[in-house]
Amino acid sequence: MKAILFNSENPKEPLYIGETEKPILSENEILINVKATALNRADLLQRAGKYPPPKGASTILGLEIAGEIVEIGKNVTNHKIGDEVFGLVGGGAYAEYATIDAQMAISKPKHFSFEEAAAIPEVFLTAFQTIFWTFLGNEKTENQKSILIHAGASGVGSAAIQICKVVGMKVFVTASKSKHEFCKNLGADIVIDYKNEDFAKVISEQTEGKGVNYIIDFIGQNYWKQNIDCIAVDGKMAILAAMSGAKLENANLSKILIKRIQITGSTLRSRSLEYQRELIRQFSEFALPLFQNHKLKPVIDSIFDWTLAEQAHKHMETNQNKGKIILSVSE
DSSP states (O other), X not given: OEEEEOOTTOTTSOOEEXXXXXXXXXXXXXXXXXXXXXXXXXXXXXXXXXXXXXXXXXXXXXXXXXXXXXEEOTTOOSOOTTOEEEEEOSSOOXXXXXXXXXXXXXXXXXXXXXXXXXXXXXXXXXXXXIIIIIIITTOOOSSOOEEEESSTTSHHHHHHXXXXXXXXXXXXXXXXXXXXXXXXXXXXXXXXXXXXXXXXXXXXXXXXXXXXXXXXXXXXXXXXXXXXXXXXXXXXXXXXXXXXXXXXXXXXXXXXXHHTOEEEEOOSTTSOHHHHHHHHHHHHHHHHHHHHTTSSOOOEEEEEEGGGHHHHHHXXXXXXXSSEEEXXXXX
């Protein structure tokens, strides 16, 4: 089969379409003829040798697939050949064919294109996991909660804004000035220009000094102090990446103690199959009706033919995208 490949010895060489072995189906999997996939920063890191795929996963890039089932394992009963599905995989999505555990595949809403479906799995599942499993849990409260979402125009950011508005939160986001209108259109209440404004000061002013209940952070080092300053008592922060660096010097832990802050690091790709299956089940129950009635929507920045994957990667590297970058798998 054809797949997008790269030279692991020299990752700066361009991506290219090449021939590789078609994946072998296991008894609990389905084989997908991939129609569309999507970019994630994990792809850039894996290509650079900084984020290897989980044990047993394909070494081909790509975590999100949308396409048509062409073969099913002998134990599969919840899907059939010809069904159109989308889902999250541990690797192998940049290819003509990819396998996925049958319980991880989600039926594609009929009104969605394959490109729209491919824009959902990684970002919406990450946002859902963070908001419901890390933050809300079994919390019962009648008071409106507030959240700060960094990189509001990113894939996860755009998904998180929508989910938070569905559950009734007040949403603060950081984004560059050119992306403010985009974030507001998704439902953000307050958009902060991180290049020219102190987001901790803005949040303090907007919350009468109380701070936000939750923070989703992708930045790490450069935002650490401001995050701790603007989070509320009993607040929770999820660290999903550390784009500015992962090391802290002279960090003061006193506010974490005084405010009783809970800080959680979170990944999804390395989670167990059982964990991911349950996440998919709960996400599908919550989100599919909302996609059907347009209260949630996949957000696409751009669509590239997969022969232009190198160009798509360069587009992501510039941080100019608003939403997901999609690769359409042409014949």
